[in-house]
Amino acid sequence: MVTARVFGLAKTGRSSKLGGVYRRNATRLTPTTRLDPAVCKLEVSRSFPCPVLYDGLSLLRSTGPWRASFKPGNYTRRRRAAYYECSGLPGEHCTSKEERPSVHFVGIGGAGLSALAHVALDQGWRVSGSDVSENVATHVLQQAGATVHIGHAACHLDLAEEEGPLDAVVVSSAIPEGNPEVVAATSQGIPLFKRDKWLARITKEADLLAVAGTHGKTTTSAMLAVVLREVFGDDSTAVIGGQVPQFPGGLGAVVGSSRRFVLEADEYDGAFAELEPLLAIVTNVELDHVDIYASEAAVRATFAKFVGRVREGGMLLVCGDDAGARSLVAGFNVVSEQRAITRLASTYGLEQGNDWCATELSSNAEGGMDFVVSRAGRPIGRATQTMPGLHNVLNSLAVIAAAATVHAAVQSAAPGGPLRLTALTNEAIASEALRASIGLQLFHGVARRFQEIGASTGCLVYDDYAHHPTEVRATLQAARQRFGSDKIWVVFQPHTISRLERFWDEFVTAFSAADKVVITEVFKARTEKAAEGQGTLTGQDLAGAIVSPPALYIPSVAAAAEQLAEDLEAERKAVGSSTEQVVVIVMGAGDSNKLGPALLQRLQ
Numbered sequence: 001m002v003t004a005r006v007f008g009l010a011k012t013g014r015s016s017k018l019g020g021v022y023r024r025n026a027t028r029l030t031p032t033t034r035l036d037p038a039v040c041k042l043e044v045s046r047s048f049p050c051p052v053l054y055d056g057l058s059l060l061r062s063t064g065p066w067r068a069s070f071k072p073g074n075y076t077r078r079r080r081a082a083y084y085e086c087s088g089l090p091g092e093h094c095t096s097k098e099e100r101p102s103v104h105f106v107g108i109g110g111a112g113l114s115a116l117a118h119v120a121l122d123q124g125w126r127v128s129g130s131d132v133s134e135n136v137a138t139h140v141l142q143q144a145g146a147t148v149h150i151g152h153a154a155c156h157l158d159l160a161e162e163e164g165p166l167d168a169v170v171v172s173s174a175i176p177e178g179n180p181e182v183v184a185a186t187s188q189g190i191p192l193f194k195r196d197k198w199l200a201r202i203t204k205e206a207d208l209l210a211v212a213g214t215h216g217k218t219t220t221s222a223m224l225a226v227v228l229r230e231v232f233g234d235d236s237t238a239v240i241g242g243q244v245p246q247f248p249g250g251l252g253a254v255v256g257s258s259r260r261f262v263l264e265a266d267e268y269d270g271a272f273a274e275l276e277p278l279l280a281i282v283t284n285v286e287l288d289h290v291d292i293y294a295s296e297a298a299v300r301a302t303f304a305k306f307v308g309r310v311r312e313g314g315m316l317l318v319c320g321d322d323a324g325a326r327s328l329v330a331g332f333n334v335v336s337e338q339r340a341i342t343r344l345a346s347t348y349g350l351e352q353g354n355d356w357c358a359t360e361l362s363s364n365a366e367g368g369m370d371f372v373v374s375r376a377g378r379p380i381g382r383a384t385q386t387m388p389g390l391h392n393v394l395n396s397l398a399v400i401a402a403a404a405t406v407h408a409a410v411q412s413a414a415p416g417g418p419l420r421l422t423a424l425t426n427e428a429i430a431s432e433a434l435r436a437s438i439g440l441q442l443f444h445g446v447a448r449r450f451q452e453i454g455a456s457t458g459c460l461v462y463d464d465y466a467h468h469p470t471e472v473r474a475t476l477q478a479a480r481q482r483f484g485s486d487k488i489w490v491v492f493q494p495h496t497i498s499r500l501e502r503f504w505d506e507f508v509t510a511f512s513a514a515d516k517v518v519i520t521e522v523f524k525a526r527t528e529k530a531a532e533g534q535g536t537l538t539g540q541d542l543a544g545a546i547v548s549p550p551a552l553y554i555p556s557v558a559a560a561a562e563q564l565a566e567d568l569e570a571e572r573k574a575v576g577s578s579t580e581q582v583v584v585i586v587m588g589a590g591d592s593n594k595l596g597p598a599l600l601q602r603l604q
Contacts, residue, residue, distance in 0.1 A: 104160050105129035106181045107172025108148060109138045111241045112195055112266065115253040116170065117141055119202070119239060122255035128160040130181060140251065154184035166190050170198045173269035174525075199239075199263065200274035206237070206261035207419050209406065210275055211398075212306060213283030213325070214267070214299070215471055218242045219387075220283055220395040221264040222446045227403045228260060231439030232432075234407070236260035242465070243447035250447075259419075260406065265306070267299065268292060272306045278314045278419060279406060280307050281398050285324025288468055290502040291525065300324055304331050312341045313420035317401055319394055320347030320354040344422045346405075348397045350390070356401045358383075358393050366441075367482040369393050373400055373437050380430050383437035387445060389478025396440050404433035450478060450585075453596035456603035458572050460583045461596045467495035467589035469506035475587065476513035483583050487571075489516040491560055491595055493588030494539055496525045501537050508545045514585075517551040518560050519543040523590025557595045565602035 103120050105113045108129025114137040120127050121144050128147040131138060138148045149156045152175075160166055169185040170193045185192050193201070211221035218241050225238035226246050235256035238247070241264045247254040265272035265280075268289050285303050287296040307316050307328050316332050318325040329345045336343045348356035358371040360382075368386040371393055372379055385396045408428040409419045445451060448465040455461065466475045472492070479488050490511055494500045500507065500522060511517045521539040543553035554560040564584065571582055586595045 100124060100126045100164070101167045102126040102128070102160060102164055103168045103170060104157060104166055104181070104185075105170050105172075106152065106179060107131055107175050108141060108146070109133070109135050110172050110174060111137070111252065112271070113170065113172050114138075114141060115239045115241070115251070116195070116198065116202075117146055118144065118251055118253040119237070119255055121145055122253075126160075126163060128156070130156050140249070144249075152179055152181050154180045156181055157184050157188065157190070168193055168198070170195065173271060194269075194271075196269075196271045196274045199271065200276070203261050203263060203275060205259075207259045207406075208275060208277040209236075209260060209262045209279045209281075209402065210265040210272065210277035210306075211263070211281045211283070212265040212267060212272055212303065213281070213319075214286040214288050215468065215474070216283040216391055216395050217264050217266070218465075219392065219446055219449050220281060220398055221262055223395060223399045223440070223443045224281075224402055225254070225262040226443045227399055227436055227439050228262065228406070229254075229256070230442050231435055232403065232407045232410075234258050234260055234410070236262055238262040240264050240446070241266065242449065245444050245447070267302055267306070270302060273302070275306065276309050276311055278311050279402060279421060280310050280314070280316050281402055282307065282316070282318045282325045282328060283395065283398065284319055284322040285328070286322075286468075286470060287502075288499070290498045291496070296324065300327060304328055307332050308335045310343055312343065313418065313422055315344040315346060315405060315421040317346050317348065317398060317405075319349050319398065321349035321351050321394070342422050346401065348401050349394065356397055358397045361390075361393060363388075363481060369481075371397075373397065373433060375401075375430060375433065376426065378426075378430075381434045381437050383440055385440040385443070387443075387450065387478075388482040389450075389474055391474045392478065399440070400433050400436045403436040404429050407432045407435075448593055450475060453586075454600045456568075456600055458575070458581050459568050459603060460581060461600055462583065462585045463593050463596045464585055464587045465589055466587040467499070469503050469510040472507075472510040472587060473513070475585065476511070479583060479585060480513055483581075486580060487515045487582045488513070489518070489564070489582055489584045490514045491518045491520065491564065491584065491586045491592065493520045493557065493586075493590050493592035494522040494542060495589040497522055497537065498525070500542065504537065504542075504545075507542060508547075511546060511551070512548055514549050516549055517543070517546060518564065519546075519551060519553050520557055520560055520588075520592070521555045523588060523592070557592060558598065561595050561598040561602060564599055568603060 103125050105117050106129065107113050108117050109131035117127050117129060130149040130152050132151065134150055142148050147160065157166060168191045169181065171182055173195055175182065182192065209224065211217045211224065222240045222242065222244045225236055225240065228234040228236045235258045237256045238254050240252045243250050243252050265275060269292055282303060285300055287293060287299050293299045310316055318328055320326050326347065332345050346356065347354040350358055355376060357374045359374060360372045362370050364370045364384055366386040367388055369388065370382060370384050373381055373383050383396060383400065385392065405421050405424065408424045409421050412424065412428065413419050448463050451463045453461045453463050464475050466472045476488070519539045519542050540553040543551040554563055568582060584599065586592050
């Protein structure tokens, strides 16, 4: 039986503002206006799957038994008592819609909020949301039990509240000011959260392992979650900005029972600014989102604030080969000294001098790379991973270092006690690192990250999320490593006018490792679609500026698929019975992922 008790209440005997706790055989309590000056504690006697709400806002999960401490102060609730009764044994979810907490996501179809919506569903919340158009994510959410509206309208909040009052409205960073649902939530007094605030709420009580960086954070965070779950048996929760085939349903989120929470921490619009990670990984730091950041110095300053929030006993792990990431270490150590807290900074990379190093690299039969893992100059073992490219060696090394450190801390921690990553022996870390190195082979990748879509006679089709010139070069380097002298054709959909203009010179030379390039029209951001005459550069301009390899401009994704099918058929006839194949890589962060399936359909 699940029970809950409230300690440190005011002498009046009324309850504290701890709302939405699901419990069996509970007594309904009434709201109070103030907590006792003594810290109020909620104790849950054992694990249970339902969410806990603090002031109707914080989403927690128990690992039982545990205690969560809350500061005294004034709190208000909207229209209902602080507690709800619900029958159910541990392992069961409550089914009464009226008794479940409710959240509405504005921009629910995006990679960030769709994953958070799945987490809320898995933890027993009643979920609704809206987006401007349908996509795979909205369909999957509807099948999972969410109510999804196409288009934004204030009435969507009223519809959600027909089944019970809304506890929160969470808004995507892509939603502009003046959105009718945001305006309605504000006028009705419904707690309103941007993604950064909501992420901080749902991870506050967890051992947060946050993976940040301009490039590589999706793959690294997904790999870390898979290694923790499948190699170390740690039933971690994870929220990733991409679909992970090894998660249930191939989604970008999975809810587990342990205290570990793996999160892809996004710098866009400062989405990671409120997090308090136990472990922060930074893969690299470079200017990308030029609609948010004016310079690379501004990006570095934002990352510095993020790593400065690493908890007592925590660790910062950065790629020492990257100047932007490496620059964070000095400031991190200064802040630690100023705050008189014990934290650890560590580096990884291919270059000597890093705490963790990958050496003796070689291609393997799986199309990936093998390498020797060393820590503090001492070899630990050989790692094998199936993904090509030097950037994926670095991603894998970060995962080995992180997983080994975290699991060594788990093994040494007292039952129910906090994890500390700062006082571990070299032997303990080396032993866990060897396990992680061997387990890398279990990771199957992430959707749209050098993902094989399919094959036809003489042709392989891949889809990749590359939309920055650094990412384009890295993907082509990986493709050359795997496919050698085979012909590589690239279809690139520029993503946003502002990015194309800012990195024009870099884009012009980024495709030199390919044999042929097709450029489509720019995929515009929502704000760019609304602004008339913004930007002077187009996809056609980019195609004309690329000197090598030959580049062709085809405006639409559909037309590009048709043209490529014709060109590939001509290529087949030209090579005859030759074993030479053409590798088509579709790159972009917009709707370019539609091209691969369309091309294969035409070829077959």
